[in-house]
Amino acid sequence: MNVLTWTDLSEAERVEALRRGTAAAGPEVTAGVADILGQVRTGGDEALRELTARLDGATVDVLQVPVAERDRAAASLDPALRSAITEAAGRIRTFHEAGMRTGYAVQTAPGVVCEKVVRPVRRVGLYVPAGSAPLPSTALMLGVPAQLAGCPEVVLCTPPRPDGSADPAVLAAAAECGITRVFTLGGAQAVAAMAYGTASVPACDKIFGPGNAWVTEAKRQVSTAEGGPGIDLPAGPSEVLVIADAGADAEFVAADLLSQAEHGPDSQVVLLTDSRELAEAVATQVEEQVETLPRADIARKALAASRLVLTPDLDTAVDVSNGYAPEHLILAVRDPRTLLDRVDRAGSVFLGDHTPETLGDYCSGTNHVLPTAGAARFTGGVDVASFQVAMSVQHATPEGLAAVGPCAVVLAGAEQLHAHQRAVTRRLDRAGAGRAS
16 A cells, blocks of 8 residues: 655545545446346345345245244354354443433423424334345344334344355344344345335335445435335445554554455545654555455455555644545544544544454444445434434413414414414414403
8 A cells, every 4th residue: 555645635636535436336336226126126025036046146935034043043153152242232232222312391482382202213124234244243233223212113134145044143133132024135135125115025114224335325216216215324335544643553553444444345444644654554564464364355455445645744634534524433643532522524433542443343332334435424323313203292272372373473474374374363363252252
């Protein structure tokens, strides 16, 4: 990896340096996803089986995993893995419980009470990737908040293994979260099934979960269709940005970069530092460490769209990071809390030399379903509120209507909405007549 000097780059070169590697794949992916969605919408379960055979190379006759099979798979896991799943779920539950949204009521005028009431989304669909590697951690990150929100129906889709079965660790995570409806479906076709519904897969009100460019585009397309489901957020190919100072450990920084590069060939990793010596040391460490990775080929492809950038100072590094809006941001600096005060665009932030991003991926307690591709500019990661709807409620007594009704009459008149006015004035007139009599 070559070191780029930020001050030597033109504005166009800076944009190009930080361009996500998936940007050029847009038209092909968009058209391909539309075709898959159309096939599932018209062909239902049969289309799902055909697409699974063609795209995943697996034959799946029965799409839903029986609960007994789920439980057998969970019981067959190595005890250490089963214990780790339970341990991680506990921390995720602790973190999310602490920030749960609650309803409230307030009197905005004498006789007028306005409330916010919280309800769970009725049926949610969870997508758990398993392309080049199964991700039971994602089942926990989605399943635990759905469970805390009290969603009555939870559907989980995960790609099949070559023999057509679901990954046992994913099934164990689903069991940990009380999820009984698990389907061996992956990719855009899984999103289509949860969006439109088939004979086997129920249509969902909202779809959650990360995935590759095809899954992300499928979520986007179904969410914009008339009557389509909601989606959590754009959670596509993984990315990490590290801001490091001269005191950072090059070995650790390189390990952090590679931890995301190994996710997939379309992942992106970026280092911003004010130390050329550190940047060059990280470049050396990346080359050395990647050679030892079982997923080295995948990581190398991701590194082709990744960057080591020398900035004049850490303030500039934060400015660049805020413009990039990374999914994961690691502050490998001596005083990370001070730098954090200036960060306003990142999905999840990791402070200091001893907080690898890996902890957030698995078991620190925060959620790893996070905005990618710059979406951290306007949204955060998944939490319990993502699985809830908040409804406003208001109640006015006759005295309350008399107190606030005239305000509504004036505003409706300004907008020339006379029926709006009369919905108030007829009531006020009736009340006035009653008092007069």
